[in-house]
Amino acid sequence: MPLLEYLANGLVFSSIIVLGSIGLSLIYSIAGFANFAHGDTMTVGAYAALVTFGTVGGLGGAVLGLPYGFFVALLVGLSAAVVVALVTERFVYKPLDVGSIGLLITSIGVAFVYRAVVQIRFGADFTRYGIQAVRPIEALVPYGIRVTVHDVAIVISAFVLVAGLHVLLQHTDLGRKMRAMADNPDLARVSGIRTNRIKLLAWVIGAGLAGAGGVFLGLFNQLAPRMGFNLLLLIFAAVILGGIGSVYGAMLGGFLIGMINQLTPILSDIRLLTDFGAYLPYVPDSVGITIGIEYANAIAFVIMVAVLLVRPNGIAGEAV
Amino acid sequence: MADASTDGDVPPEADADAEDDPGYWASLTVAEKGVVAFIGLFAALLVALLVTGGLGPAYFLYIVGLAGMYALLSFGLNAQWGFTGLINFSVAAFFGIGAYGAALMSGSTSPIAGGFNPMYGLVVALVAAAVLAVIIGIPTLRLRADYLAIASLGLAEVVRLVILNQREWTNGSAGVRGIPSFFEGWPVLSTFPEAMPGLEIVVIPGSPILLETSFWSALLNVALVLAFVGVSYFVLKRAHRSPWGRVLRTIRSDEDLARALGKNTYSFKMQSFVLGSLIMALAGVFYAHLNLFVSPGDLDPITTFYVWVAVILGGSGSNRGALFGGVLVVTIREGTRFLNELQVPVGISPVRFVELPIDPAPMRLLLIGVVIILVMRFRPQGVLPPQRELIWPSSVDESTPKTPKSGVRESKAGDTDE
Numbered sequence: 001m002p003l004l005e006y007l008a009n010g011l012v013f014s015s016i017i018v019l020g021s022i023g024l025s026l027i028y029s030i031a032g033f034a035n036f037a038h039g040d041t042m043t044v045g046a047y048a049a050l051v052t053f054g055t056v057g058g059l060g061g062a063v064l065g066l067p068y069g070f071f072v073a074l075l076v077g078l079s080a081a082v083v084v085a086l087v088t089e090r091f092v093y094k095p096l097d098v099g100s101i102g103l104l105i106t107s108i109g110v111a112f113v114y115r116a117v118v119q120i121r122f123g124a125d126f127t128r129y130g131i132q133a134v135r136p137i138e139a140l141v142p143y144g145i146r147v148t149v150h151d152v153a154i155v156i157s158a159f160v161l162v163a164g165l166h167v168l169l170q171h172t173d174l175g176r177k178m179r180a181m182a183d184n185p186d187l188a189r190v191s192g193i194r195t196n197r198i199k200l201l202a203w204v205i206g207a208g209l210a211g212a213g214g215v216f217l218g219l220f221n222q223l224a225p226r227m228g229f230n231l232l233l234l235i236f237a238a239v240i241l242g243g244i245g246s247v248y249g250a251m252l253g254g255f256l257i258g259m260i261n262q263l264t265p266i267l268s269d270i271r272l273l274t275d276f277g278a279y280l281p282y283v284p285d286s287v288g289i290t291i292g293i294e295y296a297n298a299i300a301f302v303i304m305v306a307v308l309l310v311r312p313n314g315i316a317g318e319a320v
Numbered sequence: 321m322a323d324a325s326t327d328g329d330v331p332p333e334a335d336a337d338a339e340d341d342p343g344y345w346a347s348l349t350v351a352e353k354g355v356v357a358f359i360g361l362f363a364a365l366l367v368a369l370l371v372t373g374g375l376g377p378a379y380f381l382y383i384v385g386l387a388g389m390y391a392l393l394s395f396g397l398n399a400q401w402g403f404t405g406l407i408n409f410s411v412a413a414f415f416g417i418g419a420y421g422a423a424l425m426s427g428s429t430s431p432i433a434g435g436f437n438p439m440y441g442l443v444v445a446l447v448a449a450a451v452l453a454v455i456i457g458i459p460t461l462r463l464r465a466d467y468l469a470i471a472s473l474g475l476a477e478v479v480r481l482v483i484l485n486q487r488e489w490t491n492g493s494a495g496v497r498g499i500p501s502f503f504e505g506w507p508v509l510s511t512f513p514e515a516m517p518g519l520e521i522v523v524i525p526g527s528p529i530l531l532e533t534s535f536w537s538a539l540l541n542v543a544l545v546l547a548f549v550g551v552s553y554f555v556l557k558r559a560h561r562s563p564w565g566r567v568l569r570t571i572r573s574d575e576d577l578a579r580a581l582g583k584n585t586y587s588f589k590m591q592s593f594v595l596g597s598l599i600m601a602l603a604g605v606f607y608a609h610l611n612l613f614v615s616p617g618d619l620d621p622i623t624t625f626y627v628w629v630a631v632i633l634g635g636s637g638s639n640r641g642a643l644f645g646g647v648l649v650v651t652i653r654e655g656t657r658f659l660n661e662l663q664v665p666v667g668i669s670p671v672r673f674v675e676l677p678i679d680p681a682p683m684r685l686l687l688i689g690v691v692i693i694l695v696m697r698f699r700p701q702g703v704l705p706p707q708r709e710l711i712w713p714s715s716v717d718e719s720t721p722k723t724p725k726s727g728v729r730e731s732k733a734g735d736t737d738e
Contacts, residue, residue, distance in 0.1 A: 034466045092693055098700045101407065101465055105632065108625055109692025116686035120679065225682075233477060236470045294485045301474030308467050309459050 004145050006263050012151040012220060014258025015158035019213030020231060021238040021254040022165065022247055023206030029182040029245030030202035033103035037088070038210055039232030040114035041081050043225060045211025046218040047118050049077030053129050064153040065134045073129075074157070074215050081211025084114070085203050111229065119225040126222040154216045161212055162251060165205065169247060178202065182245050234261065234297060237304035243314025252315065257300050264296040351703055355644060362651075377531060381538035383654050385610050388545030389603045390646035394630040395552045395639060396599035402637035402706075403565060404592040405572035407469040410456060410476035411627045414449050414597045416619035418604020420483060420490060421445025423614045428498030431491055438502045442605050449601030452479070453594045461589045473621065480619040495615030501537060502544055502609040513537035545606050549643075552599050556639050559595070568592050569637075622685075626653070629688055633695055635702025644704055652691070656684040 024038045053073035060068040088110055093103060136146040169175035181188040181198045189195045217227055234257055242253025291299070307314065348356065369375040393411060400406040424430045425441035460471045483490050490496070503509035513536035520531070559565050570578040571585050578585050608614050626649050634645030657680055695702070 034470060092697075096697060098696055102696055102700055104407075104466055104469060105628065106693055106696040108628070109689040109696070112625070112685045112689030113693070116682040116689060119682035119685070123679070124681065233470075233474050237474070240467070240470065292485070295481060298478045298481045301478050304474055305459050305471045308463055308471055312463070312467065 002144060003266065004143055006265060007259070008140075008145045008147045008151070010259035010262035012147070012154050013262050014255045015155050016213050016217050016220060017231075017234060017238050017258040017261075018162060018251050018254035019158055019209045019216070020235040021242065021250040021257075022162070023208075023210045023213075024235050025239045025242065025244060025247060025250035026178075026182070026202045026206045028239065030178070030185070030199055031089075031093070031103075032185075033100040033107065034236070036104065036107040036232065037111040037114060038206070039228035039230070039235065040111040040118075041085055041207050041210045041228065042214030042217060042231065043118055043223075043228035044084050044114055045077040045081035045214035046223050046227065047077075047122060048080030048211070049073040049215040049218065050122075050127065050129060050223055052076040053131075064156075065149040066131065066153055070129070070131060074212060077215040078208045078211040081207045081214065082204050085207030085210075086200065089200070089203050111232075115225050115229060122223075122225065124225055126224045128222055129218060131219070150219055154220060157212070158216065161209060165209070165247070168205075174198075174201065182247075233304075234300050237300045239314075240304050241307050241314055246314065249314050257303075260303065261296045261300055264291070264299060265293050267291040267299075351705075355704060378534040378538045381535065381542050382610070383650060385538065385541045385545050385606070386654065387647045387650040388542070388549050389606050389610065390627065390630055390650050391549050391643045392545070392552060392603035392606065392646075393600055393627040394634065394642035394646040395549075395556055396596040396603065397627050397631045398637065398639060398642040399556055399559075399596035399599065400593055401631060402642070403560060403568040403572065404589055405465070406461070406589060406593055406596075407465050407472070408593070408596070409469050409473035409621070409624055409628075410479070411600055412619045412621055412623040413456075413476035413479040414452065414600035415604040415607070415623060416479065416483060416614075416616075417449045417452050418445045418601030419608040419614045419618055420496070420604075421448045421601070422605040422608035423496040423499050424490070426500055426504070427496040427608075428500075429491065430496055430498075431487075432489055437505045438500060438609060441608070445601050445605045446598055449597050449604075450594055453597035454590070457590050457593045461586060461593060473624070476619070476621065476624065480616060483619060484616040490616075493616055495613055495617075497613050499608050499612045499614070501540070501612075502606075503540055509540060512540060541606075541610050544609075548602050548606060552602065553639055553643070556599075560639070564588075564591075572637075626688065629692055629695075632702060633691065635705040638702065638704050638706040641702050641704035641706070645702075649688075652687055653684060656680045656687065 020038065020042060023041075024035060027033075027035045027038065049070075050073075053069055056069040056072050062068070063071075092106065092110060096103060096106060098106070131150075134148045134150060136148055137152075140147060167175075169179060177188065177193045177198050178201065180191070180193060181195055181202075185195060188198070214228060217231065221227070235254070238253040238257040239250050240253070241256060242249030242251070366375070366380070370377060370380060393415060396414070397408065397411055400408045421444045422438065422441035425433050425436045425444050426438045427434055456472060456475050460468050460475070463471060484492060486492070501510075503512070513533045516533070516536040567578060567583050567588050570581070570583070571588060575585055578588075607618070627646075630645030630649040631642055632645070633648060634641030634643070
């Protein structure tokens with residue numbers, strides 16, 4: 001039953017998308033622009049982890065098939081993404097006076113700079129962490145599910161990070177301020193919240209989660225300078241599906257987009273579009289599009305545009 | 321953006337000079353003088369390289385063709401973003417549709433048609449681009465500006481994925497080869513390159529410049545792109561100054577205002593979107609006949625951002641700015657190609673020459689990224705923001721008193737609708 005396998009993979013991929021989309025949504029609502037450099041922030045995190053793991057790789061024992069050194073690398077990757085994002089915010093975005101569209105365009109330039117620096121240092125080829133690949137978990141193979149302990153580790157770590165963010169947002173003063181600011185920046189400001197600090201905090205959380213997502217993406221697939229940029233549109237799709245500005249919406253949207261992405265192979269069994277030429281006059285019978293795995297991203301983008309049209313505030317946002 | 325430029329960049333001296341001596345040079349703004357000087361120096365450098373043989377004449381004309389192509393793409397984007405304020409991130413898709421339309425109709429390895437006269441390819445490409453523009457425009461043009469950016473980038477990726485994966489229509493990643501030159505099948509021009517004699521021009525003794533068949537065919541391509549650029553420039557200039565263009569500018573600065581004036585803004589936006597997309601497709605058609613090979617890699621989002629850099633750098637809304645930006649982007653693109661061929665002297669005696677360990681691809685990316693950031697930081701209105709070109713020269717009433725030395729320019733120019 002391949003469906004279970006697709007669902008399991010979808011869960012792992014969703015975890016990564018969720019980590020990316022929370023940050024993008026936070027920055028979108030608090031800093032006020034669509035940050036096209038968010039995907040490349042993930043790349044920065046992944047490569048920082050690669051470098052760290054190269055030096056502390058063999059550290060101590062292992063949890064879930066991952067050496068302790070990997071978790072050190074994860075922390076470093078996360079911190080590197082935060083530092084890079086804060087430096088960019090301070091020296092690039094903050095001095096600008098160009099409105100949200102200008103910031104959007106600038107963030108494309110920032111994305112290129114990140115990617116170029118990574119590519120100059122590491123080359124354009126794929127790499128992997130020096131972690132021994134593990135076999136799928138034996139107990140699940142009879143059910144047709146081939147997931148490794150690494151995949152389990154990704155899901156658990158992502159869950160811990162997301163749960164931590166939930167506690168921060170719901171049960172601390174800082175979280176309340178952040179939610180207030182995401183809701184209405186002006187009102188938050190006049191009620192005495194230091195909005196500049198909250199903005200910095202949004203960058204820290206957003207970039208940190210993105211960095212962690214990048215590290216996991218490198219573990220799930222491979223590392224390449226384009227890895228983050230390629231994921232960026234999927235993350236945007238998740239954020240828009242969930243409703244921009246809503247952290248919980250981003251979680252839900254990320255989960256759905258990740259699942260849909262990995263469930264695409266099911267569609268190729270439905271041979272609806274494969275020969276629509278047969279039903280049309282003057283069109284050769286062979287004309288048709290098989291929706292295969294290669295269209296997984298395209299489906300997410302089409303869903304994104306459809307959501308924008310039908311319900312621009314997303315599923316978790318208020319209806320128009 | 322234009323507001324800041326008109327009063328920001330024109331120092332009083334420039335106007336004062338214009339009053340005393342209405343010479344051409346004196347009437348230019350500081351930025352315009354800089355651009356003119358830059359173009360002069362750049363042209364001198366190119367001539368020097370050509371004469372000394374550092375730059376082959378055929379390759380030089382190829383670059384000129386590329387520059388013309390980028391100018392066309394920038395015109396197209398300018399008609400959308402500069403005129404109407406539409407953030408279209410699907411430039412690469414329209415460029416690709418144009419290139420593939422031409423290639424699939426005329427290319428010898430085309431899986432569906434092939435072998436047609438390139439003129440049919442041109443028509444098919446333009447029709448396909450117009451249809452695609454309407455299909456992309458219907459859902460996206462109602463969206464808020466930043467949503468339009470994301471949605472159009474997503475749909476451009478969908479187009480790229482379809483071209484990459486529908487092998488039975490497009491050859492997939494193998495691309496389409498065997499595209500003839502645009503003038504194939506024309507009475508005189510199709511045999512013009514072969515018919516022309518090989519010339520040898522000796523400017524500096526010892527390094528003659530050879531003009532061979534490849535040079536003459538490159539010359540034809542340049543003539544073609546100049547014709548495309550000229551026609552587009554003229555059409556856009558007329559359109560920009562027309563009542564239609566004024567509605568577009570109103571939409572850009574305040575869409576609600578345009579709607580309150582009774583304009584169907586969605587319809588105007590669609591028209592400007594289709595117009596821009598047609599010009600981008602024209603660039604794609606030219607590219608197919610210049611490169612003689614197209615592949616899905618030509619639809620990579622980076623193409624879109626190159627064109628954005630050109631338009632932002634040149635000055636949004638300004639056609640001559642788009643022209644300037646297009647040429648500059650090609651200079652960056654082609655100039656970085658030679659980075660890894662640079663020889664750096666090492667040591668004193670004996671002097672050795674080593675190649676710089678630079679990979680041009682990421683350097684190009686870095687340069688483009690830095691240019692975007694610097695322009696947005698220091699000159700968000702671009703190098704050549706729209707100024708006098710917005711109005712008919714004759715519409716400036718000569719009888720009105722000249723502005724005083726301390727005066728502001730736009731009161732004279734009547735340029736209040738920007």
